[in-house]
């Protein structure tokens with residue numbers, strides 16, 4: 280089979296690496312890919328949002344399955360375009376992808392389906408937003424409605440800050456005119472976060488192992504929010520009882536509500552969950568694999584990913600063998616190495632050294648994100664550069680193995696968090712009670 284992965288980050292490298300391990304995969308292409316996807320697959324110089332060109336490539340190469348990484352391609356309707364030409368593709372169509380591409384849509388769906396989430400108001404003009412802001416207790420979070428690469432949620436500790444956030448999003452269009460046409464204003468919640476990714480197709484929902492991301496740039500969750508500085512899997516915060524609660528109160532009602540609204544979801548439904556003192560709350564939904572959550576997840580997945588995604592596309596997930604997916608029992612940790620300045624401005628083009636040495640370590644895989652090949656050198660080419668991922672007999676050992684590999688690698692201005700997975704190693708898991716708001 281010929282497979283095409285769309286995107287160029289660490290998530291896509293992990294997908295290419297895993298899909299290429301399937302005995303049925305003859306060739307795995309990645310568009311546009313990075314230096315790592317070129318090692319495990321074949322890069323195609325087409326941007327993820329160039330839907331027409333991607334369709335033409337898939338037709339010409341007779342691609343059997345396309346797997347979409349980033350949300351912007353899904354929000355553009357890449358799945359609709361492929362399906363219209365009879366091409367098999369894994370991911371939600373444009374309408375179902377609204378669960379991520381419109382926060383107002385997602386919040387309203389949660390309200391109607393009784394999915395626990397922060398109390399909120401959606402506004403499509405600055406004036407009602409300002410009036411609502413005056414009636415609130417602080418802190419609140421003001422969110423742009425549309426896609427903003429994770430930057431459109433502004434935590435505000437006072438009325439003045441919330442008014443300024445409305446100016447930035449709706450008046451000055453700092454996140455683009457479309458993303459800022461509406462805002463969601465919601466209560467700021469507190470508690471540890473979890474990423475629950477579920478494979479969804481037809482009536483079947485298969486939750487994958489729970490992971491935890493590290494969103495802030497600095498150790499102990501300090502500094503600005505990023506796309507994610509590291510992740511580990513499984514997350515012990517997600518006890519079997521808690522996972523059952525998430526399935527019953529979040530995944531099932533959300534998937535049913537999408538179906539009832541004639542937007543049946545097929546793909547990965549990612550719920551960003553916060554375990555608050557009042558019970559679980561959904562912070563956000565994504566309509567795709569998480570980055571960097573996918574790196575430790577796929578490091579542990581033993582089931583053939585190509586078979587699994589094909590079964591989802593063909594609505595055959597219910598035929599999977601009893602017992603579901605096969606996971607390596609060993610935990611995995613992924614440490615992101617980033618460019619100095621990320622998530623703000625940063626320079627690119629620095630040579631990365633030590634990749635071969637790191638690759639020789641047992642149970643380690645270095646997933647590339649912002650990298651590119653330049654003759655015989657590999658150069659930095661983005662904010663998040665590498666996702667250094669390792670397995671270990673315990674979570675502490677997986678962390679040790681990952682940081683041992685990180686220590687082999689260097690490039691000018693490299694920075695990374697030193698505390699990935701510490702939350703699971705040092706923190707006492709708080710009790711979580713059933714929600715009510």
Ligand code: AMP
Pocket residue numbers: 397420422429430431432465466467468469472494551562563
């Ligand atoms: P979002 O833009 O909705 O994807 O949120 C991005 C990140 O902002 C989340 O992963 C949380 O870390 C944080 N966040 C979002 N909403 C809230 C909230 N209501 N309370 C606290 N933190 C939040």
Ligand code: GLY
Pocket residue numbers: 429492506507565568569570571572
């Ligand atoms: N790691 C967060 C995300 O993929 O959106």
